[in-house]
Amino acid sequence: MTATVHPLRPEKPSLKPLMALVAPGLNAVNRVILERMQSPVALIPELAGHLIAGGGKRMRPMLTLGCAAALDYQGERHHKLAAAVEFIHTATLLHDDVVDGSDLRRGRATANTIWGNEASVLVGDFLFSRSFELMVEDGSLKVLKILSHASAVIAEGEVHQLTAQRVVETSEDSYLQIIQAKTAALFSAACQIAAVVSEQDDATEASVEAYGRNLGIAFQLVDDAIDYVSDAETMGKDIGDDFRDGKVTLPVILAYARGDEVARKFWQRAMTGRANGEAELQEAIERLHSTGAIADTMARARLYGSRAIDSLSRLPATAARAALIETVEFAIQRAY
């Protein structure tokens, strides 16, 4: 006879609890999205639809809905606002793919590859404007303030990242600033607006804001690690994308900082695109593992993940809160 092992957590954490929690709300959000991306100019819904219907997880709208559920919000204002958040995110992705010259996103051809950079820039602008129209319809100046500020911070972070591109001496602090801006700001805003519509006190609003912000940082750090451990089939993202683009992410920053003269030469040549082929990618992965750079990127991700979870402590212990907590665990463990 074999002994039966009873692990404390029999299954890997997943997004399923959050998805089940928000499913009805997400249908409503999707209806708003589909309705409001329409335009008599046919290219707009065609291009926007490619990305919007293209297998995105709707992570940010799910967070708005999940936080609203955890705060026991009974209204429907957050449907329109979650759609506005997704429009901002979609506009950002369209512009990002132009800026990065990306061919693939989530395993599919990018909009810029199919319709050209020009169309991607302009349809992004349209979605961005449309998101503000949705917020104005809702009518909360506080929500408008949160999301217009988040948008400015995102754009600022993207420009910052552009100037740091291929600069391997980027500090960890500087890198954290970039991802706080380009990823965490919208996660944080998506959660915070749930507290605003449900008229929570400042401390509760700050709690869900901190949840979103820390989850966003953890999420991005794991993304950065995944680029060196995953493959296109599982994640819809080619392994080594960041490497080939010369994107100086935390794993590279740590490996560079810890490396000797030879290692630093290697990273400099790789990040500036002078030597970044398949052989160099394999060498990079070895260096990232041998210096502990991947493991320590993940350790930092776990740290921010814990902060995200801890920040929910003042919320009532409901199934909704449990789903938000498991979402953090999923975000961190999806890499492995």
Added chain:
Amino acid sequence: MTATVHPLRPEKPSLKPLMALVAPGLNAVNRVILERMQSPVALIPELAGHLIAGGGKRMRPMLTLGCAAALDYQGERHHKLAAAVEFIHTATLLHDDVVDGSDLRRGRATANTIWGNEASVLVGDFLFSRSFELMVEDGSLKVLKILSHASAVIAEGEVHQLTAQRVVETSEDSYLQIIQAKTAALFSAACQIAAVVSEQDDATEASVEAYGRNLGIAFQLVDDAIDYVSDAETMGKDIGDDFRDGKVTLPVILAYARGDEVARKFWQRAMTGRANGEAELQEAIERLHSTGAIADTMARARLYGSRAIDSLSRLPATAARAALIETVEFAIQRAY
């Protein structure tokens, strides 16, 4: 002895009366612009400053200020809002130059030529977000509605124009839709918000909105004509820019519609870039004049100009109103 001629209007209409009227306000607007385009990410003020300080006339902020003066507004809210309008305009120009691949604007190298398309896209996004932050600070949901809607209309018009690019069979109606969206919408919004801050009745608000809209259309039509009659030295715009880019503007639409088989072949080859060199540009100019296409584009510009002037009839006959009227006359006569 020679007889002295006393023309009814001794000088050509100019922007001077409007500029004199709004000079103090425009200084305040410029201070807001300079202050609010700052960022710790140095590339943002550098790139934005290149365009913002680069000899633009501040036409749209001047219209906000001019309309506010004509409505006897005594407050200062419009300074921030005029800056927001200029930020939207600047963001649009940055993205336009990327979309069109332009090298020159107002006789200077474009931002995308100096800093690259990536930076232009992202700094445009930043300015756009910042404009909404300014509006949120002002706190009027009505202004937010007007400007978020104008922004969506502009982007929609730009995508429409992109799909009509090089399509010489574009109808005059379709073309008017495009310029209503990409030019007139922001002129109109710039004027309308002056009525909103000064709390005018709906009819007065509609008057200045119509003034801005019709002026915007006239302005764009004259711009389209200028591209075939002006030169880089006088306008900071190379003659034939639209021709070389295959931009199907009203002069071309009219010449094509009125042309025989040979003429239509010529325009088709020119607009699709198969034959658009210096010799063809000269032939285009001849065809535009011989078919009356330039003259009739100007006739339409004058029509919209008259509408702009007539729409001011319910405003008191002040020096400010006279300056707004002369601005229309300037917009139309600057071509000659």
